[in-house]
Amino acid sequence: MKSEKIIDAIGEIKDEYIVEAHNKKELKPFNIMMLGKFVVGALALCLIITIVPNILRGGNAGGDYYNKTANYVQESYYENSSDTSYYDFETKDSSARESININKKLIVTGDMNLETMDLDKALTNLNDAINNNDAYIQDSSINTRGVNRIYNATIRIPADNYQNFIGGIGNDGNITYYHENTKDITDTYSDLDAKLTSLKAQEEKVLEFYKEAKSIEDLMSIESRLSDIRYQIDYIETQLKNYDLLVAYSTLNITITETKAYTETSENFFTRLGNSFVNGWNSFINEVGDFVIDVVYNIWVIIIVVLIIFGAYKAYKHFRNKKK
Amino acid sequence: MEDLEIVELYWQRNEEAIKETSKKYGNYCYTIANNILYNNEDAQECVNDTYLGAWNAIPPHHPNVLSTFLGKITRRLSLNKWREKNAIKRGNGEAALSFDELEECIPSNSSIKEELALKELSEAINTFLETLKVDERKVFVCRYFYFESIDEIAFRFSFTPSKVKMMLKRTRDRLKDYLIGKGVLE
Numbered sequence: 092m093k094s095e096k097i098i099d100a101i102g103e104i105k106d107e108y109i110v111e112a113h114n115k116k117e118l119k120p121f122n123i124m125m126l127g128k129f130v131v132g133a134l135a136l137c138l139i140i141t142i143v144p145n146i147l148r149g150g151n152a153g154g155d156y157y158n159k160t161a162n163y164v165q166e167s168y169y170e171n172s173s174d175t176s177y178y179d180f181e182t183k184d185s186s187a188r189e190s191i192n193i194n195k196k197l198i199v200t201g202d203m204n205l206e207t208m209d210l211d212k213a214l215t216n217l218n219d220a221i222n223n224n225d226a227y228i229q230d231s232s233i234n235t236r237g238v239n240r241i242y243n244a245t246i247r248i249p250a251d252n253y254q255n256f257i258g259g260i261g262n263d264g265n266i267t268y269y270h271e272n273t274k275d276i277t278d279t280y281s282d283l284d285a286k287l288t289s290l291k292a293q294e295e296k297v298l299e300f301y302k303e304a305k306s307i308e309d310l311m312s313i314e315s316r317l318s319d320i321r322y323q324i325d326y327i328e329t330q331l332k333n334y335d336l337l338v339a340y341s342t343l344n345i346t347i348t349e350t351k352a353y354t355e356t357s358e359n360f361f362t363r364l365g366n367s368f369v370n371g372w373n374s375f376i377n378e379v380g381d382f383v384i385d386v387v388y389n390i391w392v393i394i395i396v397v398l399i400i401f402g403a404y405k406a407y408k409h410f411r412n413k414k415k
Numbered sequence: 416m417e418d419l420e421i422v423e424l425y426w427q428r429n430e431e432a433i434k435e436t437s438k439k440y441g442n443y444c445y446t447i448a449n450n451i452l453y454n455n456e457d458a459q460e461c462v463n464d465t466y467l468g469a470w471n472a473i474p475p476h477h478p479n480v481l482s483t484f485l486g487k488i489t490r491r492l493s494l495n496k497w498r499e500k501n502a503i504k505r506g507n508g509e510a511a512l513s514f515d516e517l518e519e520c521i522p523s524n525s526s527i528k529e530e531l532a533l534k535e536l537s538e539a540i541n542t543f544l545e546t547l548k549v550d551e552r553k554v555f556v557c558r559y560f561y562f563e564s565i566d567e568i569a570f571r572f573s574f575t576p577s578k579v580k581m582m583l584k585r586t587r588d589r590l591k592d593y594l595i596g597k598g599v600l601e
Contacts, residue, residue, distance in 0.1 A: 094517035094518045095514070096533070097517050098494065098513065099494070100537040100540050101540060102490050102494070102537075103487070103533060104537060104560065105544075106484075108552060109482075109483040109487075112556035112561070113561070
């Protein structure tokens with residue numbers, strides 16, 4: 092082979108060239124391309140590791156999430172309100188409701204978004220308002236994920252005190268959204284009540300037949316009918332109790348967001364544009380913060396997966412070279 | 416242990432010299448042998464022969480750089496073994512590729528002068544290497560002295576494999592022109 096002599100001659104080149112080529116200072120553990128690939132790969136991996144659990148867990152991964160449900164309050168309400176067949180909705184505090192007939196059965200539901208600069212203080216005030224108005228928290232949660240904490244709650248307020256309550260908590264921050272819905276169930280309630288009266292009359296009649304029954308067959312037949320009527324009475328009474336609760340206690344779904352600056356309500360285009368920019372930036376910072384927290388949360392998984400991939404890549408390269 | 420101390424052990428005919436050489440340069444020699452032979456047992460055998468070669472050469476030799484001294488012995492022994500094994504069939508590995516690549520340096524209708532001593536050719540190549548840029552020289556030496564693969568060289572110097580291939584191609588073309596210009600070819 093013609094090149095053999097050159098190969099042999101290269102074997103005798105100066106020591107300095109040989110040393111220079113294998114100078115360990117030149118060795119770089121990762122070349123830039125490989126590093127780039129690894130950074131992209133690691134980021135993609137981070138995204139997968141952080142996003143997939145979020146999706147699987149319904150978007151609450153990575154943050155402290157506290158949730159409590161006050162079912163016991165509902166139970167105690169049933170005990171206290173069992174004697175009440177009708178609740179008369181009084182409208183002393185609300186001029187809007189003055190036109191509504193006092194015997195109307197109305198279910199009031201409100202949604203409110205509130206901004207506050209001091210969430211702890213706002214929650215203390217909220218609890219005071221709840222105590223002062225005989226309200227109770229049906230369901231609440233606080234999400235401390237990210238820079239801004241978000242408190243969500245479903246509050247049940249006696250219908251009489253609803254407007255007082257809303258007025259009170261409105262002072263704790265900036266209301267960015269409020270929606271109130273009033274559902275009139277008077278007709279439904281009256282129908283159910285009439286049906287209940289009718290069923291009770293039937294029950295009395297059937298009981299009279301029961302007393303006069305002479306044969307076993309008659310007794311069996313009457314008993315079956317009585318059982319059917321009583322089942323229907325129970326069912327309607329339960330429905331009426333539920334309606335009573337909904338009418339007696341209005342529902343407010345409230346979201347309190349901790350913020351560093353209140354959202355401006357000005358209609359000026361440039362102010363809105365500026366606010367949009369600032370809010371967008373704050374939102375971006377929050378998201379980045381969340382992402383970093385999620386990455387740190389999953390750091391060991393990421394390290395292990397990256398090491399496995401790196402090991403597999405090196406092994407693949409080794410075997411491929413060997414095969415050559 | 417410092418290289419000078421190891422060489423001193425050789426001069427004292429102390430067998431510890433082999434042990435220390437193996438400890439310090441065993442992997443280095445093995446890498447060169449394995450790059451050429453692509454066989455663990457053969458590479459290991461060449462490394463052991465390298466120690467024997469060093470033992471026989473020192474004294475009287477007194478190497479300035481022990482690593483390159485050992486590397487050259489390993490390379491020579493490994494190439495000899497590779498030639499023996501590939502006398503019948505064409506071999507594989509980086510050595511075979513390097514031979515093929517360097518064939519380009521010699522035009523098809525010519526060859527290196529028979530009477531030209533290895534030392535003279537080596538000096539010509541040293542002079543040629545001097546004319547190269549540092550990166551080009553390093554890549555050339557890694558490829559044709561150490562028989563490293565393109566990927567390994569790319570990894571070592573943070574180049575892309577295609578850049579390494581291109582650098583080698585240009586260097587070979589220049590070597591060809593240099594050898595023709597020096598009258599090395601007949």
